[in-house]
Amino acid sequence: MEPIPSEETGLGPEAMEAPDGEVLGKMIREARKEKGLTLEEAAKAAAIGRSTLSKIENNQTRPSFEIIRRLMQTLELETPQLFVQSSQSGVTGRRDFTRTGEGEHKETSTYDHELLCSELTSKRMVPYISTIKARDVTEFDNWVRHQGEEFMFVLSGELILYTEHYRPLRMGAGDSVYYDSGMGHGCVSVSKEDAKVLWVSLEG
Amino acid sequence: MEPIPSEETGLGPEAMEAPDGEVLGKMIREARKEKGLTLEEAAKAAAIGRSTLSKIENNQTRPSFEIIRRLMQTLELETPQLFVQSSQSGVTGRRDFTRTGEGEHKETSTYDHELLCSELTSKRMVPYISTIKARDVTEFDNWVRHQGEEFMFVLSGELILYTEHYRPLRMGAGDSVYYDSGMGHGCVSVSKEDAKVLWVSLEG
DNA sequence: GGAAAAAGTTTCCTATAGGAGACGCAACGT
DNA sequence: ACGTTGCGTCTCCTATAGGAAACTTTTTCC
Incomplete structure (x- = not known):
């Protein structure tokens, strides 16, 4: 019994969500x-109407600004924040979390990246955990390089961080480093096991 | 009972911002x-449509929230951010590191903060490790709140993160969360030992 | 368990949001 | 003067927002 009147809107680029x-x-x-x-x-x-609110909460409608404004006031969500300041923080009023090991995996030849909190798409920092395979490369031909800043925290294992213009830095669990990711950089595990590091990257 | 809907909705006065x-x-x-x-x-x-925008500007329509959101984004942050950010990175060509436990300590009543890489003063992200004392604090009086975004990663222990507008989130080692730090937030250790978390904070 | 109340959802309908394009109207250049 | 071009408004029409009420689900209280 599902009438489902959701026909294709021959009209809208409005289908966008x-x-x-x-x-x-x-x-x-x-x-x-x-x-x-x-x-x-x-x-x-x-x-506003009871049914309207129900639809809004279930994302079955595209409420008007006015309606949302009233709701924000009633529920004491700070309305201004939602708009004006969204320009500064792309995650206004939002949160996302990731349980251990449940991040979105992206494997490359040298790394195994696990993106954290990846459902929050508009965030400015990008956190991920990388597993650096043991006994892998001992030298780079290709530095990684991308405009921005990066913070790295060693969760386990032992590794050497190479940073352009600096001496290689041997790091163990609990050590951390912050650098301009526009400089070439990369690392190599020197422990017997894979090394795990937490990275937080900021573009720009 | 219909005349004027000025009931005690807990809504407060016309603090319409x-x-x-x-x-x-x-x-x-x-x-x-x-x-x-x-x-x-x-x-x-x-x-959006040209005519729609015209009507909005002339208050001839009651635009949807979605439309307004897009406009706000376009008009407030659009390109500027991209330019501003690139000239903002204050760590060009630099690096700083901190060995386990050797960060700069800053203690408060509820937390014990250890700032990481604090010699690199002009960095945009602020990483630090906090020890959340295991204690009976089950209640906040004061949410922490500061414009920007924050990423948190649990190193050890078990805790509950409170975030305004969201349900409390119970977290254990390895779990992470990302949120708008403009929302009130704070956490409480629920394990017997102190909980340790890594925080990376971004202003703005 | 079962009836009644309360909370939430869906249906139905009207008013209107929003897009496409026509229209108005300046400010040019020729 | 007359096109032409570019910007803003207005008209027209369809898809849909939003409210009232019917309906369904959940909770409460015998």
């Missing part, structure tokens, strides 16, 4: 629950 | 002019 849209309903529902309000109470307080 | 319907169009027009964009250019950049 922003990742933010996805989260919006969730945010609102959580905020409402947080305040212990029912749909009816919240809707009334925001002067 | 969000652009009101009347002003919204004007704001947007000004922002667009500021950037020297024509209707067509701005609309295209925001992936």
Whole structure:
């Protein structure tokens, strides 16, 4: 019994959905629950319809700015933040987490990268865990190089970080380093086991 | 009981900070002019229709949240960020490292912070390790809140991260989270030992 | 367990958001 | 004067937002 009137909109490039849209309903529902309000109470307080609120929370509609504004006020989400400041922080009002080992894997020849919190697409920093295979390359022909800054923290194993213009740096668990990733860089595991490092990269 | 819907919604007074319907169009027009964009250019950049933008600017419509979000993004952050950021990187050609436990310590009542790579002063990300004391603190009085984004990685112990608008998140070693640090946040150790977390914070 | 109430969802319908393109109207250059 | 070009507005139309109410699910209280 699913009439499902969702026919192809021969019209719209409107079919587009922003990742933010996805989260919006969730945010609102959580905020409402947080305040212990029912749909009816919240809707009334925001002067909107009960059904409208339900649809918004389930992402079944594309609410108007005005409606969202009222909801934000009612639920005490800071409205200005959501817009104006989204220019500064691309993750305004959002959060994402990743359980151990459950990141999105991306393997290359020398590394095994596990992207963390990758569902939060608009974030400015990019955190990932890399497994650097033991007994691998001992020299680079190709430095890695990308405009920005990078922070690295050694989780386990032992490795040598090569950074252009600097002496190689031998690092063990718990050590950390911060560098201009525009300089050529790369590392090599020198322990018997693979080395694990946490990287946080910032573009620009 | 219908006359005036001024009930005690806990909504507070007219602390309306969000652009009101009347002003919204004007704001947007000004922002667009500021950037020297024509209707067509701005609309295209925001992936909306030229006429739609015109109507919005003249307050002849009640635009959807999604449309406004796109406009805000286009008009506020668009290209500038890309340029600004590249000239912002203050660590050009530099590197700094910190050995385990040798960071600069900064203790507060609830946390014990160890700043990493703190000699590199002009870096944009701020990495530090915090020891969250195992204790009975089950309640916050004060959320931490600062404009920007934050990444957290649990090194050891078990804790609960509280983030405004979200459910508390129980985390163990190896788990990570990324969030808008403009939202109130804070955490509490729930293991018997102190919990250790690595934080990387980005302002703005 | 079962009835009643409460919370949430879906349906139905009207008003309108939003896009395409026509139109208006300056400011040019020839 | 007359095109021409570029920018903003207006008209027209379809898809859909949003409210009322019907419906379904969950919770509460005998």
